[in-house]
Amino acid sequence: MQLEQLKDLVVEVLNEMKARDISVMDVRGKTSVTDYMIVASGTSDRHVKAIAETVAYKSKEAGEAPLGSEGVQEGEWALVDLNGVVVHLMLPKVRDFYSLERLWSAPALVTRSTAAAGASA
Template sequence: MNEKELLQIAAKAADDKRAEDMIVLDMKGISLVSDYFIICHGNSDKQVQAIAREMKEKVEEAGFDVRKMEGFDEARWVLVDMGDVVAHIFHKDDRSYYKLERLWGDAPSLTAQELNI
């Protein structure tokens, strides 16, 4: 399995839990941390946690490792580190505050169609 498959599995898991305004940024050559960032949000603490939980479960079922998950209990900004893919799952209010998309605005984005979700 490769990073593209990991990206597809993680993005589909978020989509299955109705993550809103999902953006996937191609961070190759921009970040040393990972190759892809998934940025999305939920409208409640429970939805943010459901998105993160589904992502972790589906990724692990597919044989990939989740290195770390931070912020789950607070459910304001959950970071799911899967190595080549890092997901940022925000509560709607916090996403507009941090504006990660703008911070990494020079990174090309991938569409849901390109990800086959």
């Protein structure tokens, strides 16, 4: 399965499972961990668990077995690693706290401290 097809499959499953506020981020060039991060919210811990389990199941059924998953039992924040696509499923309060979309959309900032600047002069 191609990367774009996998991303589309995940978004389709999220929509079918009535996940909220689905956000797809292209993080190529920002990290070597994955190409896409998909963030979505569930309405309860049971909803988050069900979405995570369904994403994993449907991906495996399509020939892309997850490399792993985390947090599914707790249900506040579940992660499903599909290699080229990493899916974060969270309760709204957890999502607001971590603000992954803002974190990954921020431009890279390279600074030099004053001490380092003075030392190299």
